[in-house]
Amino acid sequence: MNTVSVNENPFGRKLVLACLLPILLVNIVAFMVPVLNLAAMSFRAASSTGSLEEGITVSTWLGLFGDGYYWSMVGRTVWFGILITIITLLLSYPLALFVSRREGSLKAFLVVVCISPLLISAVVRTYGWMVILGDQGVLPSLIRASGFTPPRLINNETGVIIGMVEILMPYMILSLLSGFGKLDATLEQAAGTLGARPFTVFRRVVLPLSLPGILLGCLLCFVLAVSSFITPKMLAGGRVSLLATEIYDQAIVTLNWPLAACLSVLILVVFGAALVLYGRLSKIVE
Amino acid sequence: MIRGSMMLQGLIRTFQLLAIAAILAFLLAPVLLVFPISFSADAYVSWPPSGWSTKWYVALLENDEMLEAFRNSFLLALYVTVLTLLIATPAAVALARSTFVGRDTLISIFTAPLLLPSIVLGLAILIIFVGQGLVGTWPGMILGHLVITLPYALRVLLTGLGTLPMFVEDAAGTLGAHPLTVFRRITLPLMTPALVATGALSFIVSFDEVVISLFIAGTQLKLLPVSLYHYVESRTDPLVAAVSAIMVLGTLLIVLIMERAMGLRRTVAK
Numbered sequence: 082m083n084t085v086s087v088n089e090n091p092f093g094r095k096l097v098l099a100c101l102l103p104i105l106l107v108n109i110v111a112f113m114v115p116v117l118n119l120a121a122m123s124f125r126a127a128s129s130t131g132s133l134e135e136g137i138t139v140s141t142w143l144g145l146f147g148d149g150y151y152w153s154m155v156g157r158t159v160w161f162g163i164l165i166t167i168i169t170l171l172l173s174y175p176l177a178l179f180v181s182r183r184e185g186s187l188k189a190f191l192v193v194v195c196i197s198p199l200l201i202s203a204v205v206r207t208y209g210w211m212v213i214l215g216d217q218g219v220l221p222s223l224i225r226a227s228g229f230t231p232p233r234l235i236n237n238e239t240g241v242i243i244g245m246v247e248i249l250m251p252y253m254i255l256s257l258l259s260g261f262g263k264l265d266a267t268l269e270q271a272a273g274t275l276g277a278r279p280f281t282v283f284r285r286v287v288l289p290l291s292l293p294g295i296l297l298g299c300l301l302c303f304v305l306a307v308s309s310f311i312t313p314k315m316l317a318g319g320r321v322s323l324l325a326t327e328i329y330d331q332a333i334v335t336l337n338w339p340l341a342a343c344l345s346v347l348i349l350v351v352f353g354a355a356l357v358l359y360g361r362l363s364k365i366v367e
Numbered sequence: 368m369i370r371g372s373m374m375l376q377g378l379i380r381t382f383q384l385l386a387i388a389a390i391l392a393f394l395l396a397p398v399l400l401v402f403p404i405s406f407s408a409d410a411y412v413s414w415p416p417s418g419w420s421t422k423w424y425v426a427l428l429e430n431d432e433m434l435e436a437f438r439n440s441f442l443l444a445l446y447v448t449v450l451t452l453l454i455a456t457p458a459a460v461a462l463a464r465s466t467f468v469g470r471d472t473l474i475s476i477f478t479a480p481l482l483l484p485s486i487v488l489g490l491a492i493l494i495i496f497v498g499q500g501l502v503g504t505w506p507g508m509i510l511g512h513l514v515i516t517l518p519y520a521l522r523v524l525l526t527g528l529g530t531l532p533m534f535v536e537d538a539a540g541t542l543g544a545h546p547l548t549v550f551r552r553i554t555l556p557l558m559t560p561a562l563v564a565t566g567a568l569s570f571i572v573s574f575d576e577v578v579i580s581l582f583i584a585g586t587q588l589k590l591l592p593v594s595l596y597h598y599v600e601s602r603t604d605p606l607v608a609a610v611s612a613i614m615v616l617g618t619l620l621i622v623l624i625m626e627r628a629m630g631l632r633r634t635v636a637k
Contacts, residue, residue: 096546100461103454104477104517111514112480115491122494175383176390193631194395197622200635201398202575204595205611209397211599212404212608217413219400250394255636308484311577315599325486332490332582342494345487352484 122342133338141339151344158324159351161238162306165245169253169302170295172246177257178287182266192258199251207315210244211235214316236318244316245306252305253298260294292366300359307351324348398615405608412603423609432589433598433610440591444574446509451516451569452562459524460554464536474525478518488514489582496583503585511583512576516569523568523634527561564629571621 126134126141145151180191198206213219214234221231234240268290272282310325317326324344331341405423407416427433462474480488492511493502501507535557539549555562577592584590591614595607625634 093546097461097465097467100457101473104458104521107454107510107513107517108477108480111492111495111510112488115495116483116488118495119487119491172390172393176387176394179383179387189626193622193626194391196631196635197618198394198398200571200575200622201615201618202577202592202595204575204577204592204599205401205614206397208595208599208607208611209401211603212400212412212414213396215412215603217411219414222414247394247397255632258632259636304484308486310486311596315596325484328486328490329581332493338490338494341490345490348484348487 119342119345122338123346125339125342127337127339141343145340145343145347154322154324154327155347155351157322158307161242161245161323162303162351165242165249165306166299166302168242168246169249170299173250173253173257173298174295176250177254177261178291180254181258181261195254196251198247199255203248203311204315206248207244207312210240210247210312210316214240214243235316236320238317238321240316241313241321244312245309248309248312249302249305252301256298256301257291257294260291260297293363296359296362296366300355303355304352307355308348324351401608401611401615404605405612407605407608410604412605412608423605426606427609430606432594433591433606436589436591436594437610439589440574443505443508443512443590444570446505447512447516447573448566448569450509450513451520452566454513455517455520455524455565456558456562459521459528460550462521463525463528464533464554474521477521480514481518485515485576485578489579492579493582502583503587505588507583508580508588508590511579512573515576515579516572519568519572520565523565523629524558524561526633527558527564527629531557560628563627564625564634567621567624567628568634571618574617 124137126138224231328341328344331337406419408418408420496502580590625631
């Protein structure tokens with residue numbers, strides 16, 4: 082980075098540096114230093130009173146690996162991530178395909194409708210799900226009104242999965258739409274004209290061409306599902322413990338920063354594994 | 368035979384449309400249902416409401432904590448947006464209009480905070496901020512939010528600058544205009560749509576940010592998403608629905624600004 086060499090541009094070298102200095106400062110002070118410090122924090126240990134013990138140690142890591150509770154938590158987090166990603170894909174795919182086949186202002190409108198929930202606060206959207214799934218909420222009341230006993234939909238895993246799927250759908254739709262960009266309607270028509278049945282056209286033409294978008298959307302959803310904290314916390318009422326909610330509890334409630342730091346590194350390892358898998362699968366697809 | 372298969376096709380089409388409508392309803396249900404609930408006359412959330420009233424909006428106007436949280440969040444988002452534009456605009460222009468070794472690496476470093484889960488980022492910032500006494504302070508909050516708004520801003524501005532015709536700037540430069548004059552008279556006016564989209568995005572990202580705020584706002588500095596989160600933890604009356612309805616309408620305004628300026632999809636695309 083010291084070897085910034087500026088050639089043939091309207092800005093002088095000093096001006097470029099001056100332009101980049103503020104963003105670099107914020108990045109170093111509030112991103113790089115905190116993240117490196119967090120990694121270092123995982124090699125400290127907390128005493129029973131919550132204060133940090135002197136010296137560098139791997140005891141927090143060893144305690145983590147020796148505790149089956151955390152192993153099953155990682156397993157549950159990954160399993161939830163996969164389940165949520167698959168359901169999100171199944172619901173988003175038909176909608177994205179439908180939107181990509183509209184034209185003009187209708188398409189623009191539908192794109193805005195599908196994506197704008199992304200900009201609405203996660204707290205507000207999750208509260209919306211509490212209104213729908215709560216015991217006196219919209220869905221149980223409708224089920225009761227039709228003479229059935231509603232299953233419990235909130236403060237358990239079902240609620241978390243329903244809420245997360247909806248929260249993540251705009252991300253999936255966005256990825257799928259960019260993937261569908263490569264899809265040419267004439268290809269489908271050609272396949273149809275040559276006698277392929279609609280399902281065959283879908284399986285042999287549409288699906289393979291949209292695979293890159295599917296992979297990107299799945300990566301994004303999995304990563305966001307694994308690290309989400311607000312929605313699981315609000316819809317599970319503390320009854321489902323996942324990596325992200327445990328990080329918050331350890332950091333804010335128990336004040337065990339080293340353990341929270343270890344769990345953070347663990348989440349990043351899951352992220353890394355997902356990225357590697359994504360890279361492998363992308364190569365196969367192309 | 369042909370008529371039968373046409374009827375079958377029509378049936379399949381209707382079924383498809385119904386399925387699409389159902390998925391769309393699922394996607395929009397939580398956002399839309401806060402509106403009727405916010406006009407409920409009940410003391411708690413129930414469906415259907417036993418009557419309609421505006422009492423929860425009145426209650427909101429009398430709730431000092433929520434009003435203070437709203438004011439703080441609005442001011443914070445405003446400060447963060449102004450600072451984001453001031454910091455990210457020169458950086459984006461410098462990165463887009465000059466070539467030097469390590470330019471792409473720098474862009475990756477500047478946008479890296481978006482790759483980190485906010486729960487991890489929040490914890491990392493908290494630990495540093497506690498040592499510096501920045502928890503629950505305005506400078507701390509602004510810095511914590513800049514970490515996430517700056518990468519978004521840089522990405523949108525770089526996309527916007529990428530579509531601008533560079534030859535106009537080159538021509539002005541060739542004719543002897545000072546680089547700063549070129550920037551002020553040519554580049555800045557041309558990138559106005561990108562700046563508007565960036566400003567709108569920064570504002571909504573800061574106003575909605577909850578995870579990082581939960582970590583570093585402490586108990587003194589009240590922010591709307593954090594107050595809502597804590598409120599819902601203990602009570603389930605329709606007050607939050609009233610706040611939510613207002614926030615949804617506010618977000619709609621931001622969406623319209625973005626769509627007009629640069630297109631929503633290009634602004635928020637990952």
